[in-house]
Amino acid sequence: MRNLNLLFISVILLVVSFSIQSYSQVTVQVGAGIGYSVPTGDFGGDPVDFYNGTKYGMDPGFNFHAKARLGLLFINAFGEIGYTSFSTEGGVAGNDLTKTIKATDNILSIKLGPELKFSIPLSPISPYVDAFVSINSISGKVEFKGAPNGLPSSEQDLNSATRVGLGAGAGVLFSLGVINLDLNIQYNAMNVFGKEFSGTKDNRLDSYIYVNDDKDPLYNANDDKHIISDSRGISALEIKLTAMFGL
Numbered sequence: 001m002r003n004l005n006l007l008f009i010s011v012i013l014l015v016v017s018f019s020i021q022s023y024s025q026v027t028v029q030v031g032a033g034i035g036y037s038v039p040t041g042d043f044g045g046d047p048v049d050f051y052n053g054t055k056y057g058m059d060p061g062f063n064f065h066a067k068a069r070l071g072l073l074f075i076n077a078f079g080e081i082g083y084t085s086f087s088t089e090g091g092v093a094g095n096d097l098t099k100t101i102k103a104t105d106n107i108l109s110i111k112l113g114p115e116l117k118f119s120i121p122l123s124p125i126s127p128y129v130d131a132f133v134s135i136n137s138i139s140g141k142v143e144f145k146g147a148p149n150g151l152p153s154s155e156q157d158l159n160s161a162t163r164v165g166l167g168a169g170a171g172v173l174f175s176l177g178v179i180n181l182d183l184n185i186q187y188n189a190m191n192v193f194g195k196e197f198s199g200t201k202d203n204r205l206d207s208y209i210y211v212n213d214d215k216d217p218l219y220n221a222n223d224d225k226h227i228i229s230d231s232r233g234i235s236a237l238e239i240k241l242t243a244m245f246g247l
Contacts, residue, residue: 027071027246029180035063035240037084040187042232047090047101051147053207053216053227056234058086058105067182067242069115076115078130083108084236092147103142103208105158109188110135111167124175134165136190138234142208149204149224159198161211163191163234173244182242191234201226 038044039058050057065082086105093099113132120126140158144151169186195214199206204225207216216228 027069029069029071029244029246030067031180031182031242031244032064032066033182033240033242035065035082035238037061037063037086037236037238039086040235040237043086043234043236045088047088047103048092050088050103050208051092051101053229055232056086056105057088057103059088061086063238063240065240065242067244069244071117074117074119076117076128078111078113078115078132080111080132081109082111082238082240084238086236099146101142101144101147103140103158105138105140107190108137109165109190111188117173126173126175127170128173129168129170130184130186131168132166132186134167134188134190136163136165136188136234137161138163138190138211151205156205156209158208159210161198162194163211163213164193165190165235166192169238178245180244180246182240182244184238184240184242186238186240187235188238189233189235195231197228 038060042055043058045055045057047057049055061084063082063084065080067080069076069078084107089102091097091100111132111134113130115128115130117126117128139160141155143155145153165188167186167188169184171182171184174181191213197212197214197216198210201218207227212228213234214231216226218226219229220226
C-alpha cells in the first residue's frame, strides 16, 4: 500500500510539474497592422465584367486589421478581425464614357484558426504556416450613370450579406525586443459556404444590389434582366504586416 501511495504521489507531482512547465510556455500577443488585398478569380476582373454579371470586377484594396495570438509550445491559435474596401469604376459600353458604373464592396472578416511555427536556433526569425475559418460580412454601394438596358442613373446600397469561408497562409515573425513584426500572406476564399441568389428576380438591378454569388435560377442567355449564369467565388490574396506586442 505504501508503494502505491508513493507511486500515486509521484504521478501527481509529475502532472503538476508538466502543467507548470506547459503554462510557462504559454505566450499571448496582440497587435494591429495594415495590408494589401488582391482580388482573385471571379472577384477580380473589370467594370465590364461586373456589368455583364460574369465577375465582380474588383480592384485591389487596403486592409486594416487587429490580431491576437495564443502560443503553446509549437502550436499557436490566432484570431483576426480585418476590414478591406474593394472597388471598381469605369465605362460599360466601349468608348462611350457617358455610360459608367462605380461599385464598392466593403468586407469585414473574422478569422480563427491554428498556426504551426518553426523555431530557428539563435535566430530572431520564426516562420509559420496557418489555416483558418472566416466569417465575412459584405456591404457596399453601386452607382450607375447613363447605363444601358433600362438601369436608372442612381446610387444604390448593396444589401449586406454574410458568408463563411476557408483559407490558409504562411508568415514570418521578426523578433525586435518587445515588438514582433508579423509578415503574413493568406489566401481567403470568403464564400465557400452560404452562396445564394436574392432579389425579386424580375429586374436587372437585382444582379447588382445583392451579393448574388449563386446562379440566377431564371438565367437566359437572351434575357437582359437575368444575367448571372453561374455561381461566383469571392476570394482575395492578402499581404499584411502586423506589429505584435507580448502580454
